[in-house]
Amino acid sequence: MNQVLASVLTALGDDELILGHRHSEWTGFAPHMEEDVAFSSIAQDEIGHAAAYYSLAAVETDDDVDRIALGREKSEYRNAILCERDNGDWAFTLVRHWLYDHADAIRLEALESSSHEGLAALVTKIRREERYHLLHADTWLKRVTQGPAEGRKRVADAMTRAYPEAVAVFEPFEEEEAALAQGWIPVSSSELAARFIAETSQQLDALGLPTRSAGRSGEGAEFVASSSGDLIAGDAVDDGNPPAEDGFGGRRGRRTAEFDALWQDMTSMYRTDPGARW
Numbered sequence: 001m002n003q004v005l006a007s008v009l010t011a012l013g014d015d016e017l018i019l020g021h022r023h024s025e026w027t028g029f030a031p032h033m034e035e036d037v038a039f040s041s042i043a044q045d046e047i048g049h050a051a052a053y054y055s056l057a058a059v060e061t062d063d064d065v066d067r068i069a070l071g072r073e074k075s076e077y078r079n080a081i082l083c084e085r086d087n088g089d090w091a092f093t094l095v096r097h098w099l100y101d102h103a104d105a106i107r108l109e110a111l112e113s114s115s116h117e118g119l120a121a122l123v124t125k126i127r128r129e130e131r132y133h134l135l136h137a138d139t140w141l142k143r144v145t146q147g148p149a150e151g152r153k154r155v156a157d158a159m160t161r162a163y164p165e166a167v168a169v170f171e172p173f174e175e176e177e178a179a180l181a182q183g184w185i186p187v188s189s190s191e192l193a194a195r196f197i198a199e200t201s202q203q204l205d206a207l208g209l210p211t212r213s214a215g216r217s218g219e220g221a222e223f224v225a226s227s228s229g230d231l232i233a234g235d236a237v238d239d240g241n242p243p244a245e246d247g248f249g250g251r252r253g254r255r256t257a258e259f260d261a262l263w264q265d266m267t268s269m270y271r272t273d274p275g276a277r278w
Contacts, residue, residue: 002060002061003060003061003175004175004178004179004182004184005057005060005116005119005179005182005184006057006060006061006063007078007173007174007175007179008173008175008176008179008184008185009053009054009056009057009060009119010053010054010057010068010078011078011079011173011174011251012053013049013050013051013052013053013054013057013068013069014050014077014078014079014083015050015079015080015083015100015104015169016046016047016049016050016053017046017047017050017069017079017266018077018079018083018084018259018262019046019079019083019096019100020042020043020044020045020046020047020049020050021043021047021262021265021266022083022084022085022086022087022093022096022262023039023040023042023043023046023093023097024039024040024043024044024047025087026039026040026043026087026093027039027040027043031090038136042097042133042136045129045130045133049126049129050069051065051069052122052125052126053122054068054069056118056119056122059118066270066274067274070266070267070269070270070271071267071270071271071274074255074259074260074263075253075255076253077253077255077259077263078173078174078250078251078252078253079250080100080165080168080169080171080247080250080251081165081168081247081248081249081250081254081255081256082096082099082100082162082165082166082168082169082247082250083100083250084250084255084256084258084259084262085162085165085256085258086258088158089154089158090154091144091151091154091155091157091158092158092161092162094137094140094141094144094155094158095141095155095158095159095162096158096162096166097133097136097137097140098137098138098140098141099159099162099163099166099200100166100169101130101133101134101137102134102137102196102199102200102203103166103169103170103196104130104169105127105130105131105134106192106195106196106199107169107170107192108123108126108127108130109127110185110186110187110192111123111185111186112124112127113186114183114184114185114186115182115183115184115186116182116183116184119184141155141207142207145207145208146207146208159204163200164247165247166196166200166247167193167196167197167247168247168248168250169196170189170190170192170193170196171189171248171249171250171251172188172189172190172251173185173189173251174251174252176188176189
């Protein structure tokens with residue numbers, strides 16, 4: 001049994017499962033029917049990707065896929081904290097969608113060169129689906145940032161809040177050094193984080209959203225709306241949201257209060273009858 005590889009696969013699956021559940025919460029509540037369908041479809045894709053990662057992990061540990069997905073305690077999940085945050089308003093959901101899918105695209109590109117044939121093949125398949133998620137996210141972010149001032153300000157506020165936690169998607173996996181040595185992870189998380197910051201800063205600049213590199217010890221992207229509605233760099237507003245450092249810890253089992261209700265809903269049926277087969 002290979003616990004090192006299983007640890008990485010489980011964390012990858014946790015990101016997809018938890019974000020998929022958050023996306024699914026927009027079903028019936030999105031701003032209009034088209035987005036109701038779109039987010040339902042994206043959620044289904046993400047949860048399907050989680051199941052595929054868990055299936056590989058189950059092979060490595062002789063475990064059960066459903067138990068991996070739904071039978072763990074809260075502290076045993078290893079998803080990035082960004083994924084578990086409450087949806088909040090539409091602006092925050094769009095910003096998280098954009099940031100996570102760009103982070104995931106960078107990660108998947110690297111993993112496609114994994115020395116583990118099963119993981120590399122799975123990632124190739126996942127990338128074909130994820131490009132549509134990226135297209136959806138890019139289209140929406142451009143649409144809102146080039147629209148009325150109120151919408152752009154909401155996006156800017158959400159970006160200030162979410163960007164540092166998006167960098168924390170690249171918090172190292174628990175067994176990263178061992179996985180790197182085997183080539184299962186071809187590129188370190190720190191290198192991928194640097195790529196993410198460089199690429200997203202350039203893209204956000206092109207949208208007229210000035211950025212500052214964000215990291216565990218760095219400053220986050222900060223935006224305010226001027227009287228004309230243009231977005232300009234400014235001082236961060238203390239709105240009760242955690243500081244940048246609070247985006248870290250997810251890969252070590254640190255969970256937020258926002259995870260509690262999600263976990264209760266997500267696992268309630270499994271916990272009622274763990275042995276059930278549908």
